[in-house]
Amino acid sequence: MLDGLLDGYTRSLLIFAGINVIAAYSFYAPFKTGQVSLGQAGFMAVGAYASAVLTQKFGMPFAVALIFGGVVAGSIGVVVGFPALRIKGIYLLLLTLGFAEIISVIALSWDYVGGAQGFRNISFNPFTLEYVIGVIVVLLVFFARLERSSLGRAMDSIHQDETAAEVMGIDVVRIKLLAFGFGAGIAGLAGALYAHHATYMDSTTFSIMLAVEILMFVVVGGGSTYWGPLFGAAVLNAIPEFLRALREWLELVPVEWTNFYPVNRAYDFLHDFLDFENAKRLIAFGVILIVMMILRPDGLLTRDSLRWLRLPRWKVRHA
Template sequence: MEWFDNFWSIYSNLVLTLGTNALLALSIYLTLSCGMLAMANAAFMGIGAYTASILTMTFELPFPVALLGGMAAPMAVAFIIGKPTLRLSGVYLAMATLGFGEVVRVVILNTESWTGGALGLNGIPQLTEWWHIALAVALALAVLYRLRRSKVGRAFEAIKEDETAAGLMGIDVNNTKMLAFVLGALLAGLAGALNAHLTFFIGPNEYGFDRGVEILTMTILGGIGSLAGPVAGAVILTLLPEALRSFNDFRTVVNGAILVLIVLFLPKGIWDPSLLRSWLGNRQTARRGS
């Protein structure tokens, strides 16, 4: 099909970016579903991207091994920093994890022999195929769906509603929060590793504050009431710059405005199961009345 070949040659990177952004949105969904406003996902993405890129470029390891490294490194870092930071909550946790992101950026800038410093890494082999991203998103959704309906998922929900009450009910709050934090780091690292081997180039500025806000906006926009919410938010915020190319310089402003509007008017996101059920119920009532 010639039309599809033309479409894919032009928009293939955009389509595949939808998948990596969906992974990022799901990564912060995990921590939000456990009641934690952790803003380290952009940093974990950078750790995964640089680790996987160094493994393929410097050590010439196979791509699957590089992906595993890109997931393992942020998981290990998340476990280390999670011990002190997860004792915090709310805005204090957000500030601590944002500070960690700045530490990661400075480390990248000062390890030029490995990371290329401010110039970044160029010439990363394009090893990511469409099915890699499709499989990663499908597996992430399947695992999170099972997790959401498991005892662990119910523990996440209990901690989000009331951490003290969850502890009194026998839930190991600290270890449960650590699990959510580490799994979120795994997904962010996987997204970074896949994205690095898709775009040829990575730099330290790609994983800073702006990217962290973008990831959070995706999830808040879609809503954390279901797994479809973060994916929908990722799709919208990935396609929005393409629809508003003339406003590309104000992308961060647009993301901030969207975040404020969603919090004010749709606090549970656009994919709110209760809102959908109410809408469907109203339609059925209207049909019966007619």
């Protein structure tokens, strides 16, 4: 469908950005009830390994494996979510972090899924981009509908004050568990899509740093609206590419324009500055994160800024 329009590099870039968007929504779902998880990378790993086992060892088509990956990760999410109900805040953060590490140890020591050599030769899915776009559209519609539904409002009220929500007759346990399991399921989808695009993974692919990046997408984009995760993941994935493009434009400037004294220094400085390998990219991310927490702790997009922007919304009935 999109074959003619995009070259391989752009395509791959869009796929990884899209998978990050999906992962950001997997963090957003439990976050809507106030649960902060550093285990989303672990659920991605569960979905990735489960789906890859299905396509490679049982010869199933990708569509089946994708759903299977989501369901397995979601079920494990519910299993982890049960004990997680008892704890909050940093305790939950540490619990989910511990869960993700255990998943990574299992991936490392279980030879059936490749063990230390990693899971190799996963069948490549040529339609990953179409799948990614499809999943994002479904998620966007779902969360847009959710925001104005009674379930969505119940989730918001749990986020704001759990005790008050319970007193109002909201089934806090059921909704928190649902949100946690659903988030894990979305992470599973992201993992399955990743595995069948990268075709290789090992126990370090889904690391704590990935979980931190996922958290960052939502925090930077804004965790209080459903546009936030999409926006955050898109912006943070676009920044390095944008700077790279700037550098390429800079190289198009004719040499004779810049090869005299003050300009050449400035040119070299700018050229070096825009050379964005991984360490510099991550340093910039870290600085952005700190500055964000000081200036806009609720993220770039909040409900107020959306109202100001008048982005499309489902009809509101004011009570």
